[in-house]
Amino acid sequence: MAQLVVVAENALLPGETHPRPAKLTVDLESGRIRNVQDGIVDIEDKDGVEILRVTDEDVLLPGLIDCHVHLNQPGRTDWEGFQTGTLAAISGGVTTLIDMPLNSIPPTTTVAHLNEKREEARRVGMSCDLGFWGGIIPGNSSELRGLLKEGVKGFKCFLIESGVEEFPCVGEEDLLEACNALEGTNALILFHAELDSSPSQSDTNSCEHPERYSTFLRSRPPALELDALSLILRFAKQFPSLRFHIVHLSASSALPVIQHAREEGMQNLTVETCFHYLTLSSEDIPENRTEYKCCPPIRDEVNRQALLQGVRDGIIDFVVSDHSPCTPELKKGDFLSAWGGVSSLGLGLQLLWTELGGQGQQDLPWGRIVDLLCARQAKQVGIDDRKGGLAIGKDADFVIFSPKQATHLEQSHLNFKNKMSPYVGKRLNGSVKATYIRGQQVWDGSQGKALDPKRGHFI
Ligand SMILES: [Zn+2]
Structure with a gap:
């Protein structure tokens, strides 16, 4: 039987403090890891055995996961698409994406719409594995169990306008209806957690100086996130058979509230933040x-430092891109009129590595970075039997990362469709040399090209 043997001087498993030598045996027929051994074990060349040596300069990591991306196909394929989005993913070592239900037309709010999306993805092909979130909008509660049965990983909803009319936000009654429909299923409900419960708290009338970021920032204060959080906590208490998740947390003042709820015994609440909140400051x-505009907004440096501490302390469960692109036309203009969304698909490993991957006291052990980008997300979406680690029986999805290399990021390095990103011009540490899915190389970093652009499966 055809095999691939990966011999790495440095292999990093989620949660481990330091890389260690390891030998991985991959069954190429199934694409799964058949064996993992500690240390460099002598191997002989045998027929049918391919050997891949990962040298001392590089580190072998499990394939990464990004649970929060907007691929926008069908319907807004000029914003992104299955092909370009999944290509950007593998260029950054991401081997599994979970696509958000909105910004595509139709949104993933019915089984028929989910099938339409899958059909489209199948037609154009995808470079990495792909799963889908469903959506909760007013009036679709009868679709939710069907969507769950068809394999969606959970359901996203908005407590404030989403920005697109085909995905309206929910009120408490809609939410109650949805939770009642899902009760007992252990389903995951994702919240865009901003709630404008008293419109006076956001300074929306101040339209002076729309060119200044501070004007936009004032219109989305942390109070919106805190108000949403208190509603979510109420629901999490009321529905212990469901799981609740806060997407893209920006306001660090929510962290003590979340921590307190957990200390009081709440076990069905998780929270993610994004690369941009950990690496960029409003100042x-x-x-x-x-290209820096998104909702909730990127806040000040004090807030950023507190979020980083929330990651170090383990209050924040994992970190995602929330890659939410659009066309250049929609980004034209000022901070009040432009579309909100930051594009960074595939840059996450380099971003976290640059921010937290050194050897200083404030830095994280390498294995924790891998945990945030991989194992925890696999567990969250229930694919940890196949993804999120280098272990026997899992898919042989892995990345060869060069931690000592650095990139001055240029527009031409971006692999997603609309090449706008706040990171252009910045220096990023580390680079992805190669990405493998089910034992086959799909990305060659030295040439900057995809090798097997239709390798992805649905997950
Ligand atoms: Zn999003």
Whole structure:
């Protein structure tokens, strides 16, 4: 039987403090890891055995997961698409994406819509594995169990306008209806956690200086996130048979509230933040640079430092991109008029590595970075039997990462469709040399190209 044997001087398993030598045997027929051995074991060349040596300069990591991306196909394929989005993923070592239900037309709010999306993805092909979130909108509660049965990983909803009319936000009654429909299923409900319960708290009337980031920032204060959080906590208490998740947390003032709820015994609440909240600060955003605009907004440096501490302390469960692109036309103009969304698909490993991957006291052990980008997300979406580690029986999805290399990020390095990102011009540490899915190389970092652009499966 055809085999691939990967011999690595440095292999990093989620949660481990240091890389260690390891030998991985991959069954190429099934694409799964057949064996993992500690240390470099002598191997002889045998027929039918391919050997891949990962040298001392590089580190072998499990394939990464990004649970929060907007691929927008069908319907807004000029914003992104299955092909370009999954290509950007593998270029950054991400081997599994979970696509958000909105910004595509139709949104993933019915089984028929889910099938339409899958059909489209199947037609154009995808470079990495792909799963789908469903959506909760007013009036679709009768679809939710069907969507779950068809394999969606959970359901996203908005407590404030989403920005697209085909995905309206829910009120408490809609949410109650949805939770009642899902009760007992252990389903995961994701919240865009901003709630404008008293419109006076956000300074929306101040439209002076729309070119300044501070004007936009004032219109989305942390109070919106805190108000949403208190509603979510109420629901999490009321529905212990469901799981509740806060997507893209930006306001660090929510962290003690979340921690307190957990200390009081709440076990069905998780929270993610995004690369941009951990790496960018509002003070540094130049006028009219709308590629930095997203909701909730990037806040100040004090907030950023507190979020980083939330990651170190383990209050924040994992980190995602929330890659939410659009066309250049929609990013034109000022901070109040431009579309909100940051594009960073595939840059996450380099971003976290640059921010937290050194050897200083404030840095994280390498294995924890892998945990945030991989194992925890696999568990969250229930694919940890196949994904999120280098272990016997899992898919042989892995990455060869060069931690000592650095990139001055240029627009031409971006592999997603619309090449706008706040990170262009910045220096990023580390680079992805190669990405493998089910034992086959799909990305060659030295040439900057995909080798097997239709390798992805649905997951
Ligand atoms: Zn999003």
